[in-house]
Amino acid sequence: MNENPLYPELNQLFGVYLNEDCSYWGSTIEAIVGCYKGDRSTGSIKGILVEIESFWKADSYHLDAAFEEANGSQFDPKLWTHRTASFLDELKRLLNA
Template structure:
């Protein structure tokens, strides 16, 4: 599905979707669920993929995010921009 960013795609698509509340009531709880359910290697790969995604899409981050990951939730409702969301999910 997300060939270039598979672990990042798993985090976003698997945890931050319309049913995110299965994992928690807020951003922190959802991230805690991801951390609990993932390995240190997975989390290290997410970090690498976020950094690569940011570099690959400098100047067009929002459009690239929407194209690559689709908006499953409205990040602004949680007080995030696309840039701040990616920074916040670095684990």
């Protein structure tokens, strides 16, 4: 994700955990998000959930395009068999687990 000051936790998740070196953290979204959760405070987890909702609300009519613009070629939910909406839903599910 391009560094966006509105989304510091999403920047962290995509910049450190869900990047080209994601296999260091695991081979599934569940494992990778689990590592992220283990390294972050409860406040950070709450923060990323707010950021996901904010991102979604800000760009709900063109979510795929907004996500692609924010991430460029650094991350594509299709690689994990998701569209942007289902990927964000999956992140919220895993972060709330």
